[in-house]
Amino acid sequence: MQLEEIAPGTDALLDWLQSQNQAMQDLLQQIVDIDSSSRHEAGVQAVAETLGTHLEAAGVPVRFHAVPGYGVCLDAQVPGSGDGLPVLLMGHMDTVHPVGTAAERPFRVEGGRAYGPGVADMKSGLVLNVFVAEALVRLGRNAPPVRLFFSCDEEIGSPATRDRIMTVAREVRAVFNAEPGRVSGNLVTGRKGSMVVEFEVEGVAAHSGINHAHGASAIDALARKVLALHALTDAASGVTTNVGCVQGGIVPNMVAPHAKAQLDVRFTAETDMEALYGRIREIIEAESIPRTRGSITDMRRTMPMATTPDALLALYQRSAERVGFAVAGEFTGGAADSGLTSSVGTPTLCGTGPVGGHPHTEREYCELSTFVPRAQALALAILGMQ
Structure with a gap:
């Protein structure tokens, strides 16, 4: 199947995502300026509600699952065609930065890069997933079903959500985890x-x-x-x-x-x-x-992340090529919830968020120029799974 044949309206979808660059940045600023360190329940919930409000305004039903001591998980569905299992867009809303960091180092843009606590790991990935979901809503029945699941305790090893994440992973056909793209621009196809x-x-x-x-x-x-x-x-x-x-x-x-x-x-x-x-x-x-x-x-x-199946990586690579960039997969020593999803046998691709660097430090950044093309590539890859 040629990507151009995936669904009527695909070009319009790409054009719409291209027009949302500033809107993506605005939503990113909103959630970066909310402290949401692990176990900071109010902050995590505020991030979830901000993203949930955006999704619901786009017509995406949202549910919040309370996780006492940690906040909430965001769970949303884009019904699409309703055929087959959905594709999962995954992320986490907690960061490693303590309460007060957002006031000390608020969101800022400098030299084409966005800075702020959690801007790369992984609030930019959450925003990308939200806009991809909204784009797919616009295709209606021409898009496959998609589920979004954003957890609240990944940075401390997902002690309260790991079982729920693994359950969700068993209910989907594939997982795209929007951890930041590598500094090289690559995706993550294996993790320790x-x-x-x-x-x-x-x-x-x-x-x-x-x-x-x-x-x-x-x-x-x-x-x-x-x-x-x-x-x-x-x-x-x-x-x-x-x-x-x-x-x-x-x-x-x-x-x-x-x-x-x-x-x-x-x-x-x-x-x-x-x-x-x-x-x-x-x-x-x-x-x-x-x-x-x-x-x-x-x-x-x-859990370590099992190697991404060649077919899933190749699908994303073809999608990226259509919108003008080349990408490869690489192994990383950093752990993530993609290890949980791959451990139950669900094909998983990680690092699908915008490119970022220096996570967990005061130098953390997101390359804003990668927001739109990586959102477009992800949307095309999802459409290619029909």
């Missing part, structure tokens, strides 16, 4: 999984000058565990370990009775996770120095 292990170490308090030998330093034990955990990194197999947060002690002249840390682990679909987790547990629970004890207090895991 991630695991966060929180642990603590108990020691024995003592005065560090008067009776130092009576104490057992939890910080000393923690430091030894960090070295052992970091030694599990094996670049050849794709496993990396990083203790990124540590906390402990009370005052400098006390042998520390308590310490805690958070370990980030990245792995591939080929990793024996049970064996790796077993080794991590051994290190944490070992008596690194006498009279200390370590224990795991929490563990969160995100």
Whole structure:
């Protein structure tokens, strides 16, 4: 099938998306200037309501699923022809940026790039998905059914929504996850999984000058565990370990009775996770120095993303070519909810949002020139699945 034959009105759809560049930017500014860090319920709900209002004005029915402690999920349907399973446009509304960041670093445009907390990861992708859905509404029965699902806790490993996301993934024919396009412009066709292990170490308090030998330093034990955990990194197999947060002690002249840390682990679909987790547990629970004890207090895991089927990638590439750009797929070490959808066997393509860079930092940006063409390519790819 030639893309020109996909559906009557396709050229008009592309033209309409081309005309929406400023509208996309305006909606992006609205939601970037809303703090929506993970577990900030009011902020996440405000983002959801802003996007939901836009969708409903376009004639797209929207439902909100309450997720206590995290906010809401946005769930919307574009019925289209009603034939077959829908195509899922996925995203997440939470960011890593704490409350107050939007006031400190509000949305701004400079040199063709938009800046602000979450502008690339992944509020620009949410906006792109919303406008693609509105464009497909304009085709009516000529478009396939589409579902939008935006979650609220992805940045902390989707602890409250993973089961719902996997259920939704079983009800669709394919998933396009609008994480930011790579700096290269490429899509993401494979991802590592991630695991966060929180642990603590108990020691024995003592005065560090008067009776130092009576104490057992939890910080000393923690430091030894960090070295052992970091030694599990094996670049050849794709496993990396990083203790990124540590906390402990009370005052400098006390042998520390308590310490805690958070370990980030990245792995591939080929990793024996049970064996790796077993080794991590051994290190944490070992008596690194006498009279200390370590224990795991929490563990969160995100699945690795299985490789995107060649046919789905090729469909997007043909769509991109029609609107004037070339794109390839690449593997990344960052984890995402696309790992959950691919884990249930649903074909998944990630990084379909606008191109962005430096996520999770104050330098985070979105290339505004990529908004329209990537929206057009996604719309064409969806139409090509009829």
